[in-house]
Amino acid sequence: MKIIVTIKQVPNVTKVKWDADGSLIRAGLPTIINPVDKHAIEAALELKEKHGGEVIVISMGPGQVESALREALCMGADQAIQLTDRKFAGADTWATSYALGCAIKKIGDYDLVISGVEAMDGNTAQVGPQMAEFLGLPLLSYALGIESDGKKVQIQQKLGDFERKIEADFPALVTVEKEINEYRVTPMDKILEAFEKEIPVWEADDVDAELVHLGLKGSPTKLRKVFSPKIEKGKVQMLEGTPEEIARQVADKLNEKFLI
Amino acid sequence: MATKANIEEHKNVWVFAEQNNGKLAKVSLEMLGEGRKLADKLGVELAAFLIGDNVKTSAETLIAYGADKVFLAEDPELKEYRTELYTDIICKKALEEKPEILIIGASAIGRDLTPRVSFRLNTGCTADCTELDIDEEKRLLVSTRPAFGGNVMATIICPEHRPQMSTVRPGVMAVPEADASRTGEIITVPVEIKPEEIKVRVIESNEKEHEGEKIEDAEKVVGIGIGASDPESVEYVKELAKVLGAKIGGSRPCVEKHIIPHEVQVGQTGKNIRPELYIPCGISGTVQHTTGITNAKYTIAINKDPNAEIFKFANLGIAGDAKVILPAIIKEIKKYKA
Ligand SMILES: Cc1cc2nc3c(=O)[nH]c(=O)nc-3n(C[C@H](O)[C@H](O)[C@H](O)COP(=O)(O)OP(=O)(O)OC[C@H]3O[C@@H](n4cnc5c(N)ncnc54)[C@H](O)[C@@H]3O)c2cc1C
Ligand SMILES: Nc1ncnc2c1ncn2[C@@H]1O[C@H](COP(=O)(O)O)[C@@H](O)[C@H]1O
Numbered sequence: 001m002k003i004i005v006t007i008k009q010v011p012n013v014t015k016v017k018w019d020a021d022g023s024l025i026r027a028g029l030p031t032i033i034n035p036v037d038k039h040a041i042e043a044a045l046e047l048k049e050k051h052g053g054e055v056i057v058i059s060m061g062p063g064q065v066e067s068a069l070r071e072a073l074c075m076g077a078d079q080a081i082q083l084t085d086r087k088f089a090g091a092d093t094w095a096t097s098y099a100l101g102c103a104i105k106k107i108g109d110y111d112l113v114i115s116g117v118e119a120m121d122g123n124t125a126q127v128g129p130q131m132a133e134f135l136g137l138p139l140l141s142y143a144l145g146i147e148s149d150g151k152k153v154q155i156q157q158k159l160g161d162f163e164r165k166i167e168a169d170f171p172a173l174v175t176v177e178k179e180i181n182e183y184r185v186t187p188m189d190k191i192l193e194a195f196e197k198e199i200p201v202w203e204a205d206d207v208d209a210e211l212v213h214l215g216l217k218g219s220p221t222k223l224r225k226v227f228s229p230k231i232e233k234g235k236v237q238m239l240e241g242t243p244e245e246i247a248r249q250v251a252d253k254l255n256e257k258f259l260i
Numbered sequence: 261m262a263t264k265a266n267i268e269e270h271k272n273v274w275v276f277a278e279q280n281n282g283k284l285a286k287v288s289l290e291m292l293g294e295g296r297k298l299a300d301k302l303g304v305e306l307a308a309f310l311i312g313d314n315v316k317t318s319a320e321t322l323i324a325y326g327a328d329k330v331f332l333a334e335d336p337e338l339k340e341y342r343t344e345l346y347t348d349i350i351c352k353k354a355l356e357e358k359p360e361i362l363i364i365g366a367s368a369i370g371r372d373l374t375p376r377v378s379f380r381l382n383t384g385c386t387a388d389c390t391e392l393d394i395d396e397e398k399r400l401l402v403s404t405r406p407a408f409g410g411n412v413m414a415t416i417i418c419p420e421h422r423p424q425m426s427t428v429r430p431g432v433m434a435v436p437e438a439d440a441s442r443t444g445e446i447i448t449v450p451v452e453i454k455p456e457e458i459k460v461r462v463i464e465s466n467e468k469e470h471e472g473e474k475i476e477d478a479e480k481v482v483g484i485g486i487g488a489s490d491p492e493s494v495e496y497v498k499e500l501a502k503v504l505g506a507k508i509g510g511s512r513p514c515v516e517k518h519i520i521p522h523e524v525q526v527g528q529t530g531k532n533i534r535p536e537l538y539i540p541c542g543i544s545g546t547v548q549h550t551t552g553i554t555n556a557k558y559t560i561a562i563n564k565d566p567n568a569e570i571f572k573f574a575n576l577g578i579a580g581d582a583k584v585i586l587p588a589i590i591k592e593i594k595k596y597k598a
Pocket of ligand 1: 013120409410484485486487488510511512513514525526527528529530531541542543544545546548549562563564565568580581582583
């Protein structure tokens with residue numbers, strides 16, 4: 001079983017800091033593997049352990065994505081491929097899916113592609129389904145569980161208010177939720193091995209990507225502006241007094257508004 | 261691929277109307293209200309796209325909620341949602357009819373379907389928007405969404421590709437008033453599904469049981485945050501919710517601490533609520549939380565820090581300890597009810 005896992009390196013947005021005039025400080029934010037993508041790697045590793053085969057991780061981004069790929073190798077992935085080219089820069093989800101799709105085609109001969117449901121920086125959840133469209137693969141999204149008999153894949157799908165069991169023949173694309181598994185702690189013996197592995201860097205030409213579809217230029221959506229979320233309200237009336245007095249004012253107000 | 265569209269050829273606003281087991285999704289009605297506004301600004305028609313098996317009665321409902329036209333695709337194979345089958349039907353019609361805008365509720369189905377449709381139509385899609393508007397001068401859809409973990413808002417356009425697509429989270433937009441006297445046209449979309457086109461097989465499908473009302477629909481919500489997450493305060497929050505007939509929601513850290521289930525997490529990665537009354541207790545008011553509460557009609561915030569951000573979103577503010585304030589409020593409300 002040949003499984004390709006797409007992983008994204010994201011800034012750790014929980015550590016965001018602001019400068020004196022309230023704009024975001026982007027520089028120096030620590031980067032991590034998008035958390036749910038680690039579950040995607042784990043899902044692939046577990047399938048491989050059952051059925052044999054190999055797990056290939058790919059990531060598109062600037063040079064530093066190497067560290068994310070290295071971490072995936074440490075977890076047990078067999079091979080990692082880095083997609084780095086200035087021509088990829090500024091891609092929206094369409095152009096990202098296109099570039100990743102071209103790389104997946106280049107790798108070829110795969111049974112499964114696994115991605116996370118969504119990335120924590122953008123939360124768009126579009127790249128998985130879009131890659132499936134580009135590659136012409138059946139899409140099995142929101143997986144809470146995954147099983148395979150080596151020919152087809154079956155998932156437990158969390159579809160809003162419904163839970164479904166759905167399946168498709170290979171090749172297929174699965175997007176996973178974090179509930180799917182607990183990912184492993186890197187086994188010590190793998191670390192040395194992982195650091196010896198070479199991570200090839202592929203550029204646009206290497207994956208036969210057409211320039212018009214790449215990066216900022218190939219992106220249908222354009223960013224018009226970025227601003228701090230406006231605070232809509234702000235006419236708060238602070239209540240004063242003892243807890244009992246405050247409570248009475250609250251109850252009076254609720255009564256006045258027919259809320260009790 | 262992403263070739264540019266001939267923009268002049270594209271006209272009208274479309275809304276994807278989601279149904280589950282024949283029941284229209286509320287978010288689709290919200291989208292109709294929003295779609296109506298966009299169509300009126302552009303001076304064009306609003307069409308709803310309804311797919312399913314035996315769902316014609318819902319087409320009438322969509323007209324009552326603002327659609328001028330309903331494209332109706334019915335087939336027994338369409339009873340269960342399947343990404344590829346739905347994508348095929350929508351894209352085929354969209355290529356013929358050339359809508360300029362297509363908006364879709366960002367439900368689980370919407371978020372699964374929309375990216376595939378947008379990729380096939382060679383157009384962009386802005387996910388999980390909180391605001392949609394028209395730039396009338398340029399005749400463009402202007403979509404606003406949280407970015408960078410919600411720390412900033414981004415305004416996004418799709419200038420050269422059509423349809424311009426956006427999804428909007430459930431609860432962000434209001435459900436419009438229905439008007440049963442509205443008339444509209446129902447257009448049957450021919451469906452022909454060949455067995456070999458069915459790539460995904462549905463083995464089993466179960467609707468999850470809900471404990472009563474959903475947080476998105478609740479009229480009153482008491483919010484629990486880390487500042488009210490000790491066992492004593494949790495009991496008070498429960499009691500307050502009980503005397504008010506409110507639903508309990510809360511912040512993400514309380515979900516992580518298993519005090520409340522994820523279904524009732526409020527905010528950017530949880531639910532958008534629009535209750536008549538919201539009472540956040542011990543919630544600091546980070547943007548990730550407050551993006552989910554901007555539609556609350558009346559908010560009473562309790563936080564021991566008088567400078568907490570949450571007060572900026574409140575009508576009434578109480579700077580005090582939840583453990584002291586909550587029992588006092590419960591007592592007073594009980595007096596009123598007695
Ligand atoms: C990508 C991303 C998505 C996120 N999505 C969401 C989301 O959807 N929803 C969400 O809620 N969060 C979300 N978060 C987390 C969010 O950033 C905050 O961490 C979270 O909202 C804070 O929760 P809190 O207010 O309960 O806790 P805290 O920030 O710890 O605040 C606790 C508050 O309680 C007050 N307090 C303490 N003791 C008392 C007392 N005895 N009585 C009264 N007040 C007291 C304190 O003054 C403080 O203001 C997200 C974060 C990221 C990075
Ligand atoms: N630049 C990227 N490189 C590799 N995988 C990506 C990239 N961007 C997105 N993905 C994959 O697509 C999923 C969804 O991302 P998104 O659509 O950005 O929310 C992620 O969980 C990754 O598996």
